[in-house]
Amino acid sequence: MSSSDRKKNMSSLQESQNHATHNKPAASPQVEKEILRALQDLAYGSVEIVVHDGRVVQIERKEKVRFN
Numbered sequence: 001m002s003s004s005d006r007k008k009n010m011s012s013l014q015e016s017q018n019h020a021t022h023n024k025p026a027a028s029p030q031v032e033k034e035i036l037r038a039l040q041d042l043a044y045g046s047v048e049i050v051v052h053d054g055r056v057v058q059i060e061r062k063e064k065v066r067f068n
Contacts, residue, residue: 031056 050058
């Protein structure tokens with residue numbers, strides 16, 4: 001994933017937080033950094049973000065390795 005793609009993903013994350021109906025604080029810079037780190041160099045797989053009471057409490061990265 002390129003640097004510009006990561007920036008677009010982060011912008012989307014921040015926009016979705018701004019559009020939320022509750023007034024919870026935005027994710028901390030540390031959480032944002034960890035989300036981007038989980039996405040970095042991920043070719044196949046998923047990143048799961050677990051939220052409890054409006055707070056990110058866990059970030060889980062599942063990577064798939066594919067062979068031809």
